[in-house]
Amino acid sequence: MLKRRDFLQLAGTAAAFAAAEPVSSARAGDLAPPSGPFNHSAVVDLAKSLAAKSFSAPSTDLPSPLSELSREAFEAIKTKPEGLIWNDKTSGFVIEPLHRGFVYNSPMQIFLVENGTARRLAYDAANFDFGALRLRAPPANLDFSGFRALLRNDRGEMRELAVFQGASFFRSKAPGQNLGVASRGLSIRTGDPRGEEFPLFRAVWIEKASVADNALTISALLDSDSVAGAYRFTLHPGDATIIDVECSLFPRASVDYYGLATMGATSLFSPLDRRGDDDVREAAEEVTGLQNYTGRGEWIWRPVANRSTLQISEFVDQNPKGFGFLQRHRAFDDFYDFDAHWEQRPSLWVEPIGDWGDGSVELVEIPSNNETAQNIVAFWRSKTPLVKGQQADFAYRQFWCWAPPSRPTGAETMDSRGGHGPAAKQRRFLVEFRGDFLSDPARLAALTPNLSVNPGKVVARHVYPAAERKSCYVQFDIDSAGETACEIRLTLDFQGAPQTETWLYRWTL
Secondary structure (H helix, E strand, O other): OOOOOOOOOOOOOOOOOOOOOOOOOOOOOOOOOOOOEHHHHHHHHHHHHOOOOOOOOOOOOOOHHHHHHHHHHOOEEEHHHHEEEEEOOOOOOOEEOOOOOOOOOOOOEEEEOOOEEEEEEEOOOOHHEEEOOOOOOOOOOOOOOOEEEEEEEOOOOEEEEEEEEEOOEEEEEEOOOOOOEEEEOEEEEOOOOOOOOOOOEEEEEEEEOOOOOOEEEEEEEEEEEEEEEEEEEEOOOOOEEEEEEEEEEOOOEOOOOEEEEEEEOOEEEOOOOOOOOOOOOOOOEEEEEEEOOOOOOOEEEEOOOOOOEEEEEEEEOOOOOEEEOOOOOOOHHHOOOOOOOOOOOEEEEEOOOOOOOOEEEEEEEEEOOOOEEEOOOEEEEOOOOOOOOOOOOEEEEEEEOOOOOOOOEEEEEEEEEEEOOOOOEEEEEEEEEOOEEEEEHHHHOOEEEEEEEEEOOOEEEEEEEEHHHHHEEOOOOOOOOOOOOOEEEEEEOOOOOOOEEEEEEEEOO
């Protein structure tokens, strides 16, 4: 099983004031980032020069007992409310530096950019409440594990907007949501037998925004064994949180397996696959499926599942129009979970900017019995490798939302269920398509299911129209012909043309 990063749902809006010191005052292990006037091109130059040198991992050493923290002890470390950065009337965004500990042991250098000048954020243990943790002496020069960006309204109320913490991971959400699906700056060899490489953000530059600005800009320096890179994130709060991502990658070595716009989520069990389920809840999953809007204009829906073995699915494409992890179950009754509230987790939709060429959207499903570990990963894998010494530039837009802005014109999949069939070695599936046009009984009656299974065969098929629900249900039984896996494809067609998104699923024994 692959080693996975464990994520925390850190709540609250308290933050620590970290005094800013000039960036020219370097400490041991610093990357010597540019001082004085700042612009993003300086980070690009820094990444390029860094890639010309061998990778040197930052020290992850922490003094005891910080090096031995449990999850609970780490969560007990709180930043003090009086120390919020930019907590004044001159900015609508507030920054909270986050302490190191638990699985978050890599240091991140944080710089504040005000009036075009970057200044270093200095760690000060006095700005943190360590709870019951007893320190022999206050730690010094730890830097941070990351930061939280908060949005403050004109009444002084704040809500969490985004969290950058751990390797190159970051999360965001829409108003009223809980943190859920996570994104990464870059993934390398995810699911590959050669082993996964986790790039990390070594330093970030956060530009102070005025009250009139409705955007927060963050530059980040990425580093790993294989690649150095410069990133720029522009966060736009609204009904959905939009993050524009631009990156310039500088390979230290040629990389043939890398992921762009990588996203991860948790899927423990659902009505589609209740493997090992003995739970009072209806489901436990942050997202219900992966949606692809292909360069050919096809809408594909692929439900995700917690597999018994590692599964990798490849959706070959050229210049994709969009893809993302979506949570389509938005009712409490879909889950019956009073603590996790999976129905309040964000969907993450990605739209490439510019041509991404040939490649594939890859889905990696990893066996898991831990609902705090994200075991479902998706990303764009370019067919064009990263070549040592050659700069590669990419851009895309993320929508952290309740529902993505781009939607199929036909009916969408609202539910997918699976269970045993009427005979041994048979499986039964029930798929619900929903769309406004399905409220017309005449149109419903004219639809024909287009269903295929490979390998194996369909042994039974039934269509149940439900115009009052704007839905059409397709129930079918398959026989895998003794195989341990088979690919299933389903659409509802009218005169040979699909009227729904394409439902794809891989059944495995």
